[in-house]
Amino acid sequence: MKTMNVRSRVTLTKPAQKSHVEVMRSAANRLTNDRASVRAFVLPENKCAVAAEFTMNKARQADVVDRIAHEFAMYMNDYSTQDIWFPTKKPVAAK
Numbered sequence: 001m002k003t004m005n006v007r008s009r010v011t012l013t014k015p016a017q018k019s020h021v022e023v024m025r026s027a028a029n030r031l032t033n034d035r036a037s038v039r040a041f042v043l044p045e046n047k048c049a050v051a052a053e054f055t056m057n058k059a060r061q062a063d064v065v066d067r068i069a070h071e072f073a074m075y076m077n078d079y080s081t082q083d084i085w086f087p088t089k090k091p092v093a094a095k
Helices: 020-033 061-073
Strands: 003-012 039-042 051-058 079-085
Touching: 003 020, 003 061, 020 039, 020 051, 020 061, 061 079
Parallel strands: none
Antiparallel strands: 003 051, 003 079, 039 051
């Protein structure tokens, strides 16, 4: 099955903590088709933002964006805003 790349960024109301990164990783693990593709991290340019990169089964973006948004917002404390996009470059796998 074909895959697509996904990146989600959540901006927080305060600086990110380890628990925020774990929520991002957990949400990405629920959505991905390949756990090895999951990467969650604090953005170096914005300490109040966390991001996750992963792959999922190819689908129309409009069909999956609400599900993705819901997964990342559901358990996130200090949530402010979220951006989701579908880069053409494959995410770097977690180390």
